[in-house]
Amino acid sequence: MELLQLSSKGLYCPLGDFYIDPWEEVKTAVITHGHGDHAHWGMEQYISVKDCAPILQKRLIELKLTTYDYGEVFKLGEVQVSFHPAGHILGSSQARLEYQGEVWVFTGDFKRNEDPTCPAFEVVPCDVFISEATFSLPVYRWPNFQNEIQEIYDWWIKNEREGFNSVVCCYALGKAQRIIAGLRSLTKEPIWVHGTIDEVNQAYAKAGYTWPDIHKVPLEGKEKFKGALILCPPSAMGSTWSKRLTPKKVAFASGWMRLRGNRRRKGYERGFVISDHADWPDLLRTVKETGCKTVLFTHGHTESIVRYLTEEGKVVARDLKLPFEVEGET
């Protein structure tokens, strides 16, 4: 029997009677991480890793939540379940399911690159590996994280010299904190953030991740900025909030920025290639390292990676179309 099946509400485990990251209301939801496309509202009870709690509590009100440590094994029905670090954002995990010696792992979203704001990805040996494939084309190869942070810093200093503010658009949950942590290793200068990011920072503080001299740019207010670095979600650009930051240069930090066309179409002057997902080499490496016999891919260009692995012939590779949006990387 298959440990996980695709149903209309989410990925379902019949032997344990629970769902992983379901998008419709169910009784028991095992949550891999706090991004909106994985943690939906309205489940009777939620189960997550401990570090995920402050984020879920921030996003979902009146939530009935049970948490476990990484590596701690608990039983749901007949199935032994445990969480393992996915390295995606704070509180992100892979879900490991075991029944009668057969092991399935669902990665949720994951990356293998350096991230000072969450524990590193752990390779979990398994029989069936269900992997995200958001960036599953070989053009996606991430540059070194610290190099990109240095690029942001150099850009900021240059703009400051020319009298501009530097605005870096990035996803508010995970990416913003990772950039802040990276920049803090380079400079003590104050960093300004949009209110949405400030709220997430408070959740991170509850899990023990804090940084000095991070300030909120309030929605209303008159202070003027000059030569400042400001982080905000992309949706904040073009609002009246952003007008106060003029004169400004605007950049976007995302894995999609690897392609010149993506950046130019969106009109950003700079793109920093910082992604919280695995790139192509890391997807292939991870499949290999888990020692799985079967791999299923969700998100992204699944056809290419499925075909590539099938031609290679070492594992059985298939497509598993989940209706997740690619929200984590906008």
Place this chain on the structure above:
Amino acid sequence: MQRFVELLKELDQTNSTLKKVENLINYFKEVPPEDACWGLYLISGEKIKTRVNRTFIHEAFCEYTGMPMWLFKESASHVGDSSEAMALLRGPRKVAFEPPSLGEFIETELLKLKDLPENEMKEKLHLWWESYDESVLFLIHKCFFGNLRMGVSKNLLIQALANVAEIDKETMSMRLMGDYIPTVQYYENLLVQDITIERKSKPYPFYLASPVEKPETEFTDWHDWCVEWKWDGIRAQLIKREGEVFLWSRGEELINESFPEVLELGKMLPDGTVIDGELLPFKEGEVLSFANLQTRLNRKKITKKDLELTPISTFI
């Protein structure tokens, strides 16, 4: 090459045309003509005649990366530009070799490639892919395939080069007519400060319509006015001096190439004639729409079909 890669980065990272012109000026001022002539050639979107087949390069690349051709093609179509895709597919490198200067690379490496036997040609390509930074590879690929697309219009080039040569834009526009030739001679001729040869082509200030400030009821001096229909074409000046004909747009761009039939008419004018008028498409006794006229603008080559569909006559 490094300085040119730097320029590409600067051009790519700004949306301001003013800044782009500044970047171009600095580039042309800093590099020797041996590099600048090639820089200009590439920036205008030309591809270098390497006589190396595109498929051969793609196959050599797949061999180098060990990637199946279908995956390369899928990646290239995802990126929308095979030069960029190949650079991205090779991926970032921690340590990369310093490339030679642009002129040296093109003349002693790239253009010599075609003389090598296939296996040595392949070795050479593999060596480049192994040695250089992503941004240098992007440039090398663009040398083969052209189409640099850096948001630099001819007009920006004219502005930048006019500044470097310390001459006026109209003269530079004249000098940049026709095909770019990637030689030091061509480049140095562009920058010559003596403009006596071009001066004869220079247009007068344009005779443009401007709105009347006061309402028509307040006009008492009707007799002093002459009313003329405002045609929806483009303002132009047709000049014949010393046997040569020049057609200028009001943007002070030389548009000889776009309107060959008007040039023919110009040849019949007596020497020293300047006509300022509205350029209009005119067919079977009727003026065609502005949209028709637009099919004739910014074109390097006008086909016979264009001439039949949208003939132009100057209306004064």
